[in-house]
Amino acid sequence: MPKPKAGIVYNDIKPVACKIASEIEEKLTAAGWDVRMTTGVGGILEYSTPGDPVCHTKIEQLTPSNFDRDVKFAVVLGGDGTVLSACRQLAPCGIPLLTVNTGHMGFLTETFLSHLDEAIEKLLAQDYKIEERSMLTVRVFRNNALLWEALSLNEMVLHREPLTSMCHFEIQIGEHAPVDVAADGIIISTPTGSTAYSLSAGGPVVTPEVPVLQLAPICPHSLASRALVFSDREPVKIFPATANRMVMVVDGNGGCYILPDDRIQIEKSVYPARFIRLQSPEFFRVLREKLGWGLPHIAKPTSVELP
Incomplete structure (x- = not known):
């Protein structure tokens, strides 16, 4: 045996x-x-x-x-x-x-x-x-080809590079109409990640069993841009609406550069x-x-x- x-x-x-x-x-x-x-x-x-x-x-x-x-x-x-x-x-x-x-x-x-x-x-x-x-599956597509992917327990962060100006992010959650967020960056986090970077950016604490994700802008350029909590059944698509190259980081551990024509897709992982x-x-x-x-x-x- x-x-x-x-x-x-x-x-x-x-x-x-x-x-x-x-x-x-x-x-x-x-x-x-x-x-x-x-x-x-x-x-x-x-x-x-x-x-x-x-x-x-x-x-x-x-x-x-x-x-x-x-x-x-x-x-x-x-x-x-x-x-x-x-x-x-x-x-x-x-x-x-x-x-x-x-x-x-x-x-x-x-x-x-x-x-x-x-x-x-x-x-x-x-x-x-x-x-x-719950974990996130984070994928980056360039010219419709998969460029990069990772599992994330805490969060995905997309932000501007140093010495560049504020950026615009076009974000679509599920089938809802896309929205434009002007900020230094954005965070998509799990309930576990709500006590990590998202908390520092002003997002709410979410207890682990709640089936949601949240979006938190980093230093938004609008009083109307605030953290948003939404169902984890809805995937998120992010399109950089700026000419500047950006940096994506997952769980504060690794990531890749994001070019203006790239697309980031985030969804609750099956794992x-x-x-x-x-x-x-x-x-x-x-x-x-x-x-x-x-x-x-x-x-x-x-x-x-x-x-």
């Missing part, structure tokens, strides 16, 4: 992540698991350059060759960047991820190294729930990210712990004693 398969994805530039990855591999192997290991590097999208504007890797080709749908779970060791990378690598196989924070903010991580032994015990006992988060939750998901607790949302204000003193 073949051994059950488990995976480990780790940030190999962090010594602590490398050390813990080896320890988990030994523990799972001793427990009778066939362990597959890979680094988060395989999910990094990289950037195109002016001399090499095409940086195209098909979505399904990011999955490591030693991972498949028979992998029961994968332990991810790193920060939010490693989690984003692991999602791009393993979402096409539907592999659930136990995310362990070895970074700083760790907004997307489930547990910490100090609780790792307990987490592994629950993992092996199958004492957990799986939460699915959700699947996260292992060791306790019932409590989104407001995460907001409170990571971003300080909802914490009580500390009252100022009513009087000050002078020396």
Whole structure:
């Protein structure tokens, strides 16, 4: 009878992540698991350059060759960047991820190294729930040919280059009439991405289970241009309505240059990210712990004693 398969994805530039990855591999192997290991590097999208504007890797080709749908779970060791990378690598196989924070903010991580032994015990006992988060499929077309594509858990950002003026964006959501947005850039984000760049640009926080996407303009040149929340069943098409070259970035990780005649198409991906939750998901607790949302204000003193 073949051994059950488990995976480990780790940030190999962090010594602590490398050390813990080896320890988990030994523990799972001793427990009778066939362990597959890979680094988060395989999910990094990289950037195109002016001399090499095409940086195209098909979505399904990011999955490591030693991972498949028979992998029961994968332990991810790193920060939010490693989690984003692991999602791009393993979402096409539907592999659930136990995310362990070895970074700083760790907004997307489930547990910490100090609780790792307990987490592994629950993992092996199958004492957990799986939460699915929607992802985006982002594609760039040039002359109707696919130029670039990627999975995105957080957001797609299209913005002007430095030293250029404000840009215009023609945006069509579903079958609705196109609209023109004048701004430095625009963000299309998932509910997960609502607490990332979109939040900094003035967009609302959206709880993960709500089936929507949102559009947030960056520094809009109009009081009427505000964040918009819409159904995730509607695809989005973006046409650069400006003569300037633009830059597209996905999940703050990689992207490509966008020329005036290019077209960007964004839609909810058929591949959700699947996260292992060791306790019932409590989104407001995460907001409170990571971003300080909802914490009580500390009252100022009513009087000050002078020396």
